Amino acid sequence: xxxxxxxxxxxxxxxGHHSVWDSRLFNYGSWEVLRYLLSNARWWLEEYKFDGxxxxxxxxxxYIHHGLQVGFTGNYNEYFGYAxxxxxxVYLMLVNDMIHGLYPEAVTIxxxxxxxxxxxxxxxxxxxxxxxxxxxxxxxxxIEILKKRxxxxxxxxxxxxxxxxxxxxxxxxxxxxxxxxxxxDKTIAxxxxxxxxxxxxxxxxxxxxxxxxxxxLHKMIRLVTMGLGGEGYLNFMGNEFGHPExxxxxxxxxxxxxxxxxxxxxxxxxxxxxxxxxxxxxYLRYRGMQEFDQAMQHVEEKxxxxxxxxxxxxxxxxxxxxxVFERGNLVFVFNFHWNNSYFDYRVGCAKPGKYKIVxxxxxxxxxxxxxxxxNAEYFSFEGWYDDRPRSFMVYAPNRAAVVYxxxxxxxxxxxxxxxxxxxETVKPAAAEPVKESEPDxxxxxxxx
Numbered sequence: 001x002x003x004x005x006x007x008x009x010x011x012x013x014x015x016g017h018h019s020v021w022d023s024r025l026f027n028y029g030s031w032e033v034l035r036y037l038l039s040n041a042r043w044w045l046e047e048y049k050f051d052g053x054x055x056x057x058x059x060x061x062x063y064i065h066h067g068l069q070v071g072f073t074g075n076y077n078e079y080f081g082y083a084x085x086x087x088x089x090v091y092l093m094l095v096n097d098m099i100h101g102l103y104p105e106a107v108t109i110x111x112x113x114x115x116x117x118x119x120x121x122x123x124x125x126x127x128x129x130x131x132x133x134x135x136x137x138x139x140x141x142x143i144e145i146l147k148k149r150x151x152x153x154x155x156x157x158x159x160x161x162x163x164x165x166x167x168x169x170x171x172x173x174x175x176x177x178x179x180x181x182x183x184x185d186k187t188i189a190x191x192x193x194x195x196x197x198x199x200x201x202x203x204x205x206x207x208x209x210x211x212x213x214x215x216x217l218h219k220m221i222r223l224v225t226m227g228l229g230g231e232g233y234l235n236f237m238g239n240e241f242g243h244p245e246x247x248x249x250x251x252x253x254x255x256x257x258x259x260x261x262x263x264x265x266x267x268x269x270x271x272x273x274x275x276x277x278x279x280x281x282x283y284l285r286y287r288g289m290q291e292f293d294q295a296m297q298h299v300e301e302k303x304x305x306x307x308x309x310x311x312x313x314x315x316x317x318x319x320x321x322x323x324v325f326e327r328g329n330l331v332f333v334f335n336f337h338w339n340n341s342y343f344d345y346r347v348g349c350a351k352p353g354k355y356k357i358v359x360x361x362x363x364x365x366x367x368x369x370x371x372x373x374x375n376a377e378y379f380s381f382e383g384w385y386d387d388r389p390r391s392f393m394v395y396a397p398n399r400a401a402v403v404y405x406x407x408x409x410x411x412x413x414x415x416x417x418x419x420x421x422x423x424e425t426v427k428p429a430a431a432e433p434v435k436e437s438e439p440d441x442x443x444x445x446x447x448x
Contacts, residue, residue: 009033018066021057022256028061029087034094041095045103052107053099054134059114061088072114079116089128096129107131109172109232120169135171135230137161139180142221146191150338155316155323162228163313173229175221177236181247189218189242197244201285213338215285216368216399218242219292219361220334223401226296227332228313228325231306241279241290247271288367295366299359299403305330314348314386322396324386326350329406330358335396341371342396348388351406352380355392359403371397378404 002008009032010016010024018025026033044050059067063083072078092110099106100122110130112119121127141161145153165171181187190197192214200211226233237243248271252264279290300306308328315324321337324347331349335342349355355378362368378392385391394402 009036015064017257018060019256019258020066020068021060022254027087028085028091034091037091038095038098041099042102045099045106050106052109052131054109054111055092055130056111058092058110058112061085061092062112062114062116067114070114074115076117079114092128092130093123097123100129109134111136113137115166117166119166132170132172132230132232133165134234135165135173136179137164138173138225138229139176142175142188142225143180143185143191146188150336153321153336155318155321155336158224159228159313159316159323159325162225165230170232171230172232172234173225174234174236174239175225176239177234178247181236181239181243186246187239187243188221189214190244190246192217193242193244203283203285207285211285213399215242215289216361217336218289219366219368220336220399220401222293223296223359223361223403224323224332224334226300226306227327227403228311233300233306235293238274238276238279240293241286243274243278243286245271247274285367288365292361292363292366295359299330303328303330303358303405310350312350312388314388324348326388331355331404332401333394333396333404334401335398337398339398341398344393345396346385346391346393348386348391349380349406350388350390352382352390354379354407355404356407357402358405360400361402362397362400368400369397371395371400372402377407 006012006016007027009026009030011027016025016027017023026037028034041053044053062085063070064085065083070078096108099108108130109132110119110128111134113136116128118125118127119133120130123129138161141158145158162173176188179185193210196208196210196214200206200208222239237247248265248268250265250267250269250272252267254262254264256262278284278286281287305327311325311327313323313325315322317323320340320342321335322342322345323332323334323336325332326349329351331347333345333347357372357374357376360366360368360372360374362371363374364370372395378394380390380392382390392404394404396402
């Protein structure tokens with residue numbers, strides 16, 4: 001109402017109001033609106049040296065129907081038709097082009113659930129220009145699954161949701177965020193362990209079956225999300241150590257334009273906090289869950305599996321409740337079965353050689369039961385299995401995830417100049433020549 005009308009920066013009438021969010025909607029076709037928004041985007045990067053932006057609610061921007069009560073099927077008519085707000089899409093192209101033009105190292109992430117084609121293609125190639133899409137469907141799927149019995153979890157359904165993105169579109173995956181942890185819902189940890197978290201998370205007290213199950217599955221959910229969900233991974237406000245409860249900001253009653261009243265909480269601050277000290281307390285089980293998150297990040301930093309072009313899902317076994325996939329030179333094995341552990345379980349692999357354990361969710365350091373020997377070595381043998389040219393045998397404990405890495409045996413280099421010579425007296429007996437590692441096979445196209 002700066003100029004006496006409701007359309008100074010926004011659309012007039014009903015098109016200028018979001019019926020669910022009780023917020024105004026910008027008129028992206030207005031020259032002054034574009035000047036305001038573009039200068040705002042530049043200012044934070046320039047003055048505060050931000051690394052980039054996550055654009056919130058992009059689906060609502062790109063469509064006149066705001067994505068409400070619309071089920072996107074992938075048909076191009078859903079994206080390129082009268083329901084698309086062309087002005088908003090052009091603004092997104094402009095702001096991405098400006099950000100990357102002024103600050104090439106800046107990162108832009110768009111929160112879109114519609115699967116808009118070309119969303120992460122550069123503007124100069126005809127795309128919207130984002131670097132990453134926020135993979136929102138994953139977190140919603142986990143909450144949906146957690147409401148089911150263990151026996152009703154479907155491995156194929158989990159894999160499909162994690163990989164359901166456009167070919168070569170980079171995504172940021174996450175197990176939960178504010179959409180799950182705000183009032184009206186619960187964090188993943190609270191869904192899994194509920195009120196037992198108040199009494200049985202201390203290490204000097206005996207655990208319960210619910211706590212053991214919750215800690216094990218929480219680690220597996222995070223790792224499989226990071227392993228298959230995209231090229232980036234997002235933690236959310238204590239998710240890295242299994243924060244209990246939910247977040248609730250102080251608020252009063254809210255009356256929507258349609259007359260509906262959303263009750264407040266009397267401006268209470270009771271749940272308006274995160275207890276980050278829980279993850280650092282060495283006398284609580286949260287510490288092990290936080291250590292696991294740190295270990296996940298270190299494995300990714302060392303092996304770079306999230307940015308590897310090679311991804312192949314070799315097993316989605318509904319009977320065994322096992323998921324096996326390759327990413328880079330790593331082989332991930334998840335056993336979601338609530339009771340069955342498998343000895344001499346055969347898993348496929350692409351490259352020949354020796355494999356070792358580089359991450360084990362059952363490690364006692366992470367609150368596990370220590371059922372695996374981390375000094376064990378696993379040798380591949382020839383022969384097709386699960387559509388892979390080779391395989392090796394593992395022990396797959398129930399409710400555990402294990403990551404195996406190919407060991408590259410290379411001669412040690414001193415000062416980058418000379419090779420270490422092994423004295424004749426300690427040289428091993430001659431062995432058969434080892435076959436050279438074959439190059440990565442072309443990845444199986446993921447579901448799109």
